[in-house]
Amino acid sequence: MRSYLVGGAVRDRLLGRPVVDHDHVVVGATPQEMLARGFRPVGKDFPVFLHPDSGEEYALARTERKTGHGYHGFAFHADPGVTLEEDLARRDLTINAIAQDEHGALVDPFHGQRDIERRALRHVSPAFVEDPVRLLRVARFAARFEPLGFAVADETMALMRAMVANGEVDHLVPERVWAETRRALGEAQPSAFLRVLREAGALAVLFPEIDALYGVPQRAEFHPEIDTGTHLELVLDMAARLAPGDDLVGFGALCHDLGKALTPTDVLPGHIGHEHAGVAPLRALATRLKVPAEHAALAELACREHLNAHRALELRPATVLRLLTTLDALRRPRRLDSFLAVCEADKRGRLGCAEAAYPQAAFLRAARDVAARVGAAEFLARGLTGPAIGAAMEKARTAAIAALPRPARG
Known part of the structure; x- marks a missing residue:
């Protein structure tokens, strides 16, 4: 049984940003072993536990398989045989697929550190297209990290456009759209959220009332930027x-x-x-x-x-x-x-x-x-x-x- 710090905590440390949440993945353990060590179960869809002392989240390493449309269309598999690399492979972006062991050594099978240096928001695998929430997450991460120079990788944007074209985005439930939007509105540059969604073709699907503002002119003496969508940004x-x-x-x-x-x-x-x-x-x-x-x-x-x-x-x-x-x-x-x-x-x-x-x-x-x-x-x-x-x-x-x-x- 080994545990690793994963996701945003590792990413933000590498970026020199404050680390707020500490999430961990546990490899080689069963739910029974976690309970025996005093961890408290909280996960409904898959095994997630709270540390008995720190209260931080520890999730058993797992894989996922697409079974239907939308966010809930997945079957999860967690057992002691799932490797750290397999767990990291199901994550959305390479910068979020870096793990750190108890000695501080990084495990980075998808070159997330390189993408941090290149300021790229890049998908981990083609399985990215299976979860429409990821499109919203990428747009939200753009709202957070565009001030640091990050941009969506061309190949990732191509996948996001495909998700819109094949109708996967149509299966997003309102609660998830609002949850990601609400978080994006609290980021440093929320205009990037709109730009990324618009470039992917998703703004017209999810926010037609907002998409309709682009291309609408305003009086130049009051709005030198002219375009109403630009003004909104x-x-x-x-x-x-x-x-x-x-x-x-x-x-x-x-x-x-x-x-x-x-x-x-x-x-x-x-x-x-x-x-x-x-x-x-x-x-x-x-x-x-x-x-x-x-x-x-x-x-x-x-x-x-x-x-x-x-x-x-x-x-x-x-x-x-x-x-x-x-x-x-x-x-x-x-x-x-x-x-x-x-x-x-x-x-x-x-x-x-x-x-x-x-x-x-x-x-x-x-x-x-x-x-x-x-x-x-x-x-x-x-x-x-x-x-x-x-x-x-x-x-x-x-x-x-x-x-x-x-x-x-x-």
Whole structure:
């Protein structure tokens, strides 16, 4: 019985990145032997155990065989005769198929170290095409590692295109699509996730509402990048910069401009009313992927209200208060912060605008703060009751917002 550190822990150590998870593969053991040593079983589809002291995962070496479509279409085989090389052969990318023994020596049968040096995301074997989740994983790894110079190998991209062409991607279940998307939105360069999926032909299959944005023009005086798909990529990366690791903000950024794909061609490059037109495709996407309610709610607010945020310094005080009420900002201040991160990413996610100021955010936060200080107690003390209290509070909050200094527009 021997155990090896595998996967991301080895890869990230070689890249000089922080190692978060330590996963191990065990060769030459049975489930009974693992239990006898105090390991706790957690695996449902195949034998995975938690170390009795460290709590780290130890999986028995296994092979897999394709039995049907999709992520669940596999039969797994684990016994003491499965070798380390056989276990590594079933992994997705060469950079994830490196093992390290207890002495620190590396086992690298598929040249993952070479691909780390070459900055290549390359499949381990032709069996890559059997699991459609791998296509999403490659796109997610691109979102993580493209800032380090990584790119998908040509031969791997060819396999990914084949997976789309043969319909394997059609068997992806919504939960897995969302899980990988959510993780990609929390990476350093989520735009790479879209680019890789689009190059493989998978964006049109999995995210038709987003794919439809590419090639749609915008007014150059507001969007020097012109193309709406390019703008979306810039917004996603700016959102990752403003709110690192925050997939809630990332999803709002992803969906904020979906209505622009629906603009009639005779109106282009203008997009009047796109903020309202985008609500229906957003709801369709969120329903199809079973997106969490808070993500869907923030994305819809960002879609519908981002232009009001951009105009905040010109809005009347009563309109500012209505915007804050729509966002439920007085009761949920963190939602306002997430919303403003999306709006700022939209404003700065344009060619040449990455360092632009966005004073609207500070103004709306200040408006939230002064409005929130107005409570019901003062009006109860005056003897007001029922609707009169609400009306008085609204008037006082509007006056407080009106008294705020308004900075110059960014």
